[in-house]
Amino acid sequence: MKNHDGRPHRDEVGNEIGGDAGSAVQAGTVRGDVHSTSHRTTIVVGADRESARTNMPAAPAVFVDREHDLGEIGRLLDRATGTCVVLCEGPRGIGKSALLLRAADEFAPRFPDGRLYYDYSQDDGPRRADPDAALTQFLLTLGVREEFLPGTYEGRLAEYRNRTAGRAVLVVVEGAEEPAQVRQLVPTGPRSALLACGDGPALAELSIEPGGALPLPLDPLSEEHARELLRALCPRLDRDADGPALDRLAAACEGLPLALVMVAGRLGRDRRADPAALADELSDEKRRLAAIRVNGGTTLSAAFGLCYRRLSAGAAELYRALGAWPGEAFDAGLAAAALGESAGSGGAAPLLDELTAANLLVEEAGGRFRFRHGLIVLDARDRAEEEDSEAVRTGRLRRMLDLFMVPLAFADRAVMGKRTSPVDLDALTAGARDPFPAGDGRKKAALAWLRSERGTLPAAVRAAAAAGLYDRAWKTAVLATALYMNIRYLQDWAESGLLGAEAAREDGDPRGEIRLRTTVSRPLADLGRMDQAERQIERAMELAGSIGDVLLEASAHEFHGRYLDLVDRERALAAYTRAEELCSSAEGGEDGENARRGAALAVYFRGRTLAGLGRTGEAAAELEDALGRFLGLPEPDERMAARVRASLGDLHLKEGDPQRALPYFTDAISALERQGGNSHYEATARESLADALTALGLRGEARRHLRRALAIHREGGGPRARDLERRLEEDGEG
Incomplete structure (x- = not known):
């Protein structure tokens, strides 16, 4: 059977790195440095248990951050009532080999009758689908001379089971691709164990059998332990002098031990190599996999290629296609779309299963998938660029x-x-099923989904713009503001808004450009990037009067006023008044409800500006007017009504009446919590409530609200978090 590239499939595939990748390295076997291990490291067990000896490969000299996984293996061994089988899972280079050999060393006293080791990936010639070679080798080293070996596979299997019965033996199996390659090597002794791992198709079938294998998935190393491994493997790295470069090198490797080993190898073998220069090289995603290599030429991409070449043609195509998806997770529908199929065709499902079995993807709850490691994503993208047209x-x-x-x-x-x-x-929604439930929980459910896709939103805008899909880029950026206006992820909002605005200009859509330039001025101002905010507003105002959209022009004046509020409040009043006039002129049209809401917004912001100017009587009248307008809409705007109540509370607090301010703040916070989302406005209201409580001597209650406000600002990445941290520290809270 042939793969997508014409090579033999699975058990017919040899373990070589083809093409011009340079000399081959058994990159999946990593124990602190890169070297190979022969499968003929075995144990001789005679009748006298004290004569047992082992040639198990040495445990890695450098071993970092797998204490939890070692402890889990120990717990699994403790709980086993019969032969314990543990299946170590993870992508190539995650450190499975190092963990199994370390475990064999760590738990050696549990297995006084010896330890057996076999690595299928080291077999010469075409790979064998059955474990006969391993059984033969084990029997020879268990004391059976070659001339006395049973003549059939079934006979050799029976003899192996007989010789391990009643013994405490540990077997370590690497490089297996098929369940049978592991299943037949399980020793029969009740105090025995088998630890296995494989880089090809997952051995998950072993886990669902009666009394089957216990899965042990491995995660990448943390940044701290990645730095520790780099320093241990390359002692010339100076903790202080090379600290910034070390951080960048560790981040580029994303906790993959194989990548860290290769980077350390480059630095250790070439004394002239500069850590900062290598970090610069790795910062370019398009060059990263080629730059992560062993001296002599073998790259990380070549190591991943061992798995890629085993895929069927369809799975290989899907692998390359999914590399284009900018989000962290995807489902079968997105996979089908990548292949040009309808979401319900089912053609993508078996291919997703194959990629998951190959340890390239991992399935999560809800039928969603993600790549097992960030560097695997880069490999998928690189292969798409090599094999597929633009x-x-x-x-x-x-x-x-x-x-x-x-x-x-x-x-x-x-x-x-x-x-x-x-x-x-x-x-966009014509003929599609609405994924969010009707009723009171609808907004919460939609915001929860948006939050789950937080990382996807700016990445999707970025990817679409880079591919010249300008209409998709700006539309995604506009739709993403539904999240950002409620939960102010300021950096995300600024990035997607700026990219989206430029994409709208490239696409020739002034309405999209106006909307994005006006809204992005808010996060830019909050981040202190006032010059950029001003440029965005000015460009929007240039366009607003020329497109004949009254409500969009009014919105531009409103956002202009909000910018001017920070630099020139008198001019801001005029901007809000112009916005109200434009909206009022459109109230009799087909979009009358939005016009009335727009007018209410202008009145609300004008009231806030008047409060800032100290004109409290006028401010109170405007705010009460705005509150009535929002609640009087055909569909009352509870979110904006809550914001008005908080502003009225601020006004009373400013006038020195904290007791009167309290119910405005508590009502506003309750409404915002009830709706879900709106966390930025909730944080602002809680800060004001804390001020009122402090003025009334209720400092403990005030701190509770400040802590919640701090948590909200930290989540959104807002600079206000630092001010709240200082305030709590000054109030006696570390």
Whole structure:
């Protein structure tokens, strides 16, 4: 059977690195440095147990951050009532070999009758699908001379089981691809154990059999332990002088031990190599896999290629296609879209299973998948660039983005209501199933989904813009504001908003450009990037009067006022008044509800500005007017009503009446919590409530609200978190 590249399939595949990758290295066997281990490291067990000796490969000299996994192996051995089989899982280079050999050394006293070792990946010639070679080797070293070996496979298997019965033997198996390669090597002694791992298709079938294997998945090393491993493998790295470069090297390797070993090898063998220069080289994602290599030429990409070449043609295509997805996770629907299939065709499901079995993907709850490691994503992208045309790659990304924008449009509508949008939500959602439930929990469910896709949103805008899919880029950026206006992930908002605005300009859509330039001014101002905020607003104002969209022009004046609020409040008042006038002129039109809401927004922000100018009587009247307007809409805007109540509380607090301010703050916070999301506004209201409570001498209660506000700002990455930390410290809280 042939693979997608014409090579033999699975058991017919030899263990070589083809092409011009340089000399081969058994890159999956890592124990602190890169070297190979022969499968003929075995144990001789005679009748006298004290004569037992082992040639098990030595445990790695450098071993970092697997104490938890070693402890878990120990617990599994303790709980076993019969032969314990542990299946170590993870992608190539994650450190499975090092862990198993360390465990064999750590738990050697438990197995006084000896330890057996076999590595299928070291077999010469075509790989064998059955374990006969391992059984033969074990029997020879268990004392059976060659001329007395049973003549059939069944006979050799029976003899192996007989000779391990009643003994405490440990067997370590590496490089297995098929369950049978492990199953037949399980010793029969009740105090025995077998530890196995494989880099090809997963051996998950062993886990679902009666009394089957116990899975032990491995995670990448933490950044701290990645740095520790680099320093241990390359002693010339100076903790202080090379500290920044060391951090960047560890981050580029993303905790993959094989990558760390290769990087340390480059630095250790070439005394002229500069850690900072290598870190610069690894910072480029397009060059990273080629730069992570062993001196002599073997790259990390070549190591991953051992798994890739075993895939079927369909799975290999899906692997390359999924590398284009900018998000961390995907489902069968996105996989089908990547291949150009309908979501319900089912063609992608077996291919996802194959990639999962090959330890390239991992399945999560809810039928979602992700790549097992960030460097595997880069490998998938690199292979797509090598094997697929730009048109094919762009088509895959377009189809996946189109599918992703459907729930994104439903989420926008669930969170923001029937606002005026430059994105045609009806066109995006036509004929599609709404994934969010009707009723009171709808907004919460939509915000929860948006939060789960937080990492995908700016990455999708970035990927679409880079691929020239400008319409998808700006539309995704517009829809993402449904999250950012409620939970202010400022850095994400600024990045996606700026990229989206430029994409809208490239796409020739002034409505999208105006919306994005006005909204992105908010995170830019909050981040202190006032010059950028001003440029975005000015560009939006240039466009606003020329497109004939009254409500969008009014929105531009509103956001202009919010920017001016920070630099020139008198001018801000005029901007809000102009926004109200424009909205009022459109209240009799077909978009009358949005016009009324826009007018209420202008009145609200004008009231806040008046409060800032000390004109409290006028401010109170404007805020009360705004509150009535929001609650009087056909669908009352509870979120904005809560913000108005908090502003009225601020006004009373400023006038020296904290007792009167309290119910405004508590009502606002309750409404915001009840709706879900709106955490930025909740944090602001809690800070003000803390001020009122402090003024009333209730400092303990005030600190409780400050801690919640701090947690919200930390989650959103806002600079306000530092101020709250200082405030709590000054108040006696570390």
